[in-house]
Amino acid sequence: MASATFLSTLSLANKNYLLLTPTHACAKGYTNNFRVSNLPSIVVRKEGSVRSQGFVAMQEKGGSTLSDDSRTKTPHVLTVAGSDSGAGAGIQADLKACAARGVYCSTVITALTAQNTIGVQGASNVPEDFVAQQLKSVLSDMQVDVVKTGMLPSVGIVKTLCRTLREYPVHALVVDPVMVSTSGDVLAGPSILSTFREELLPMADIITPNLKEASALLNGMQLETVDDMRSAARLLHNMGPKNVLVKGGDLPDSLDAVDILYNGHNFYELRSPRIRTRNTHGTGCSLASSIAAEVAKGYPMLSAVKVAKRFVETALDYSKEIVIGNGPQGPFDHLLRLKSHSQDCHRQQPFDPSDLFLYAVTDSRMNKRWGRSIVDAVKAAIDGGATIIQLREKDAETKDFLESAKACLRICRLHGVPLLINDRVDVAIACDADGVHVGQSDMPACVARTLLGPEKIIGVSCKTPEQAEQAWVDGADYIGCGGVYPTNTKENNITVGLNGLKTVCMASKLPVVAIGGIGVSNARAVMEIRTPNLKGVAVVSALFDRECVQTETRKLHEVLLGSNIGST
Ligand SMILES: Nc1ncnc2c1ncn2[C@@H]1O[C@H](COP(=O)(O)OP(=O)(O)OP(=O)(O)O)[C@@H](O)[C@H]1O
Numbered sequence: 001m002a003s004a005t006f007l008s009t010l011s012l013a014n015k016n017y018l019l020l021t022p023t024h025a026c027a028k029g030y031t032n033n034f035r036v037s038n039l040p041s042i043v044v045r046k047e048g049s050v051r052s053q054g055f056v057a058m059q060e061k062g063g064s065t066l067s068d069d070s071r072t073k074t075p076h077v078l079t080v081a082g083s084d085s086g087a088g089a090g091i092q093a094d095l096k097a098c099a100a101r102g103v104y105c106s107t108v109i110t111a112l113t114a115q116n117t118i119g120v121q122g123a124s125n126v127p128e129d130f131v132a133q134q135l136k137s138v139l140s141d142m143q144v145d146v147v148k149t150g151m152l153p154s155v156g157i158v159k160t161l162c163r164t165l166r167e168y169p170v171h172a173l174v175v176d177p178v179m180v181s182t183s184g185d186v187l188a189g190p191s192i193l194s195t196f197r198e199e200l201l202p203m204a205d206i207i208t209p210n211l212k213e214a215s216a217l218l219n220g221m222q223l224e225t226v227d228d229m230r231s232a233a234r235l236l237h238n239m240g241p242k243n244v245l246v247k248g249g250d251l252p253d254s255l256d257a258v259d260i261l262y263n264g265h266n267f268y269e270l271r272s273p274r275i276r277t278r279n280t281h282g283t284g285c286s287l288a289s290s291i292a293a294e295v296a297k298g299y300p301m302l303s304a305v306k307v308a309k310r311f312v313e314t315a316l317d318y319s320k321e322i323v324i325g326n327g328p329q330g331p332f333d334h335l336l337r338l339k340s341h342s343q344d345c346h347r348q349q350p351f352d353p354s355d356l357f358l359y360a361v362t363d364s365r366m367n368k369r370w371g372r373s374i375v376d377a378v379k380a381a382i383d384g385g386a387t388i389i390q391l392r393e394k395d396a397e398t399k400d401f402l403e404s405a406k407a408c409l410r411i412c413r414l415h416g417v418p419l420l421i422n423d424r425v426d427v428a429i430a431c432d433a434d435g436v437h438v439g440q441s442d443m444p445a446c447v448a449r450t451l452l453g454p455e456k457i458i459g460v461s462c463k464t465p466e467q468a469e470q471a472w473v474d475g476a477d478y479i480g481c482g483g484v485y486p487t488n489t490k491e492n493n494i495t496v497g498l499n500g501l502k503t504v505c506m507a508s509k510l511p512v513v514a515i516g517g518i519g520v521s522n523a524r525a526v527m528e529i530r531t532p533n534l535k536g537v538a539v540v541s542a543l544f545d546r547e548c549v550q551t552e553t554r555k556l557h558e559v560l561l562g563s564n565i566g567s568t
Pocket residue numbers: 089180181182209210211247248249250257258259272273274275276277280281282283284285286287309312313316
């Protein structure tokens with residue numbers, strides 16, 4: 001049995017920190033094997049013992065870590081579990097959940113399963129001594145913070161794990177006592193129950209049985225209501241784990257997904273709306289891994305469980321319609337990416353610099369003046385031959401802007417024309433636009449790149465070769481150079497002229513679009529500076545401060561074609 005949980009609050013540097021100690025590291029037989037971890041760590045000598053190891057967890061409200069040193073290590077979860085060939089549960093779910101939650105995950109594989117959305121067709125255990133070898137390889141080298149267990153298919157493997165954990169103590173142990181898959185296939189037989197009860201559960205910081213597993217651990221106790229779940233949690237807690245989470249994913253007749261967390265003092269009833277979906281295979285593994293991930297980051301158990309549950313709920317909701325496999329229980333998408341790809345038949349094309357040829361930039365004031373909606377303006381520009389659109393809505397309310405952007409995106413995708421958002425990276429992300437255009441005092445392009453990911457288009461306004469170089473370094477795709485001519489659209493804008501444009505084009509490693517006071521009368525002169533990097537012109541007033549946007553766009557298109565430069 002683990003020794004009793006010892007909780008205290010201590011004051012350090014005028015801040016209250018919650019000191020959790022000892023963790024399971026002081027369970028019977030742990031060796032005196034301490035190490036420095038990313039988690040603010042305090043070795044606690046309790047009752048003359050030097051065996052116990054604890055860590056300072058962040059407080060529920062706005063906690064903070066103890067020292068800068070403590071922030072340098074990457075949080076690390078080791079999952080000890082079975083492989084699922086269908087990749088919805090097991091090791092594969094654990095890897096995806098940890099990646100989604102932003103922690104590193106190493107893997108010790110205990111069994112291979114041949115599994116899909118129909119069920120488990122076969123299983124083959126990894127030999128005990130090879131499980132031991134994998135455990136040693138990882139634990140002796142990689143500074144694991146939290147071990148999470150899943151399928152442990154034999155008594156020998158459970159014992160091997162317990163022995164190795166005593167030799168290499170970690171900060172926390174999360175045990176998902178996997179026994180039966182949702183398809184009803186046995187992943188670990190009843191023979192392991194006694195070793196679970198006697199050896200593994202007492203070492204655990206949390207165990208996360210589903211209803212069937214809780215029932216099996218409690219000799220077949222019937223579990224049909226939330227009250228039954230509370231009773232089960234209390235009885236399981238008596239077996240030694242610090243926390244028990246009884247999961248109610250399979251609770252009959254429950255509109256909500258209810259889980260009960262019990263820490264020996266309090267019960268917490270955690271509820272979320274039940275998502276109506278067939279794609280729930282691997283929810284248990286993912287929940288346990290996400291709890292492990294949050295604990296590895298340093299959060300206290302209650303916060304970790306809450307965040308993990310919300311993550312699973314969000315991922316299920318996001319994935320409720322994805323179609324993978326023909327069986328009754330499909331996998332879900334931890335990384336929240338598959339839906340937009342599978343449902344979007346007009347996928348974004350990779351950035352093509354020739355798209356900068358006729359670059360139309362909308363202006364809310366001009367649209368208002370001419371009594372047209374932003375959607376109508378975009379439609380007309382595309383019909384006239386615009387090759388890329390940027391929405392520049394300085395005055396719009398965010399909610400309205402987002403709605404307009406979504407409507408414009410549908411039109412742009414239909415015509416294969418990229419849609420960029422000016423300044424507002426948040427709006428671009430929210431509507432899944434093709435990219436953003438940022439100015440020198442907006443969000444730096446490198447930060448926008450981190451937020452938007454590698455595929456999105458990022459343009460930066462530049463007036464000098466130095467700014468153009470920085471845009472390249474920051475990972476932009478193109479630069480906008482100007483104002484080439486004086487313009488009313490931008491107040492106090494310094495004009496660079498054709499010479500300034502040429503200097504920047506010559507220096508730039510990125511394709512360039514010219515902007516500022518350009519229209520039908522001078523577009524040809526701009527393109528005739530003849531530098532290979534200049535791919536087109538960006539235009540606001542010459543298209544949108546006119547009665548007929550389509551006609552003006554067509555005229556400009558003809559002029560540009562006549563200049564015979566930059567077009568595809
Ligand atoms: N349809 C659903 N909507 C929302 N949450 C759900 C749904 N199904 C399960 N959950 C939640 O997912 C988590 C995992 O619970 P569940 O009871 O499904 O585990 P499990 O049976 O071990 O899963 P598996 O063995 O398929 O990996 C719990 O927090 C549960 O409340």
